[in-house]
Amino acid sequence: MWEAKVFEIRDKVKGSFMDVPVEKLNEKPSSEEWSIAQIVLHLAGAEKRFLTLALQSAESQSGTCANRADLSVFDDLSMKLKAPIEPSSEPQKKEDLILALDESRSFTTRFLELYTKESLKSRSMNHHRFGDMPIWQVLELLGKHEQRHLVQIEEVKGRIL
Numbered sequence: 001m002w003e004a005k006v007f008e009i010r011d012k013v014k015g016s017f018m019d020v021p022v023e024k025l026n027e028k029p030s031s032e033e034w035s036i037a038q039i040v041l042h043l044a045g046a047e048k049r050f051l052t053l054a055l056q057s058a059e060s061q062s063g064t065c066a067n068r069a070d071l072s073v074f075d076d077l078s079m080k081l082k083a084p085i086e087p088s089s090e091p092q093k094k095e096d097l098i099l100a101l102d103e104s105r106s107f108t109t110r111f112l113e114l115y116t117k118e119s120l121k122s123r124s125m126n127h128h129r130f131g132d133m134p135i136w137q138v139l140e141l142l143g144k145h146e147q148r149h150l151v152q153i154e155e156v157k158g159r160i161l
Helices: 001-018 034-057 094-114 135-160
Strands: 124-127 131-134
Touching: 001 124, 001 135, 034 094, 034 124, 034 135, 094 131, 094 135, 131 135
Parallel strands: none
Antiparallel strands: 124 131
16 A cells, blocks of 8 residues: 555655745745755655665564554644754755655665565564564655655745745
């Protein structure tokens, strides 16, 4: 299910800022919030980290079956989460943001080319926030994470445009 959804959500993320004037991409709604460009860079960086972890875990011989992680935290938009890495505040162009998203997506594509849910059914990875979780659940993690930030992009647009 999430194998296809992550691509649908990513298309929505890319489309979400295409109509934003370039000078507004880097504008923060407030000093404590991220700009659209920072949100996009965060998504690209998170995908690289999530999928690098999944690929490394899949390639290692360790890691047994784990219970599914509770990812419901992504569904509660009122709950603010602290990102472990702050995205750059350097001004970005649309082309650079698209490139960052495309480069990070190559990690997901590689994962899906190498592995199936069946081949990883008894394998787990350790995520810094969610602990041990089935490797294949990384796709749900990625999708829910991007869906949450897609809502954030729309909120930021409403405040800066």
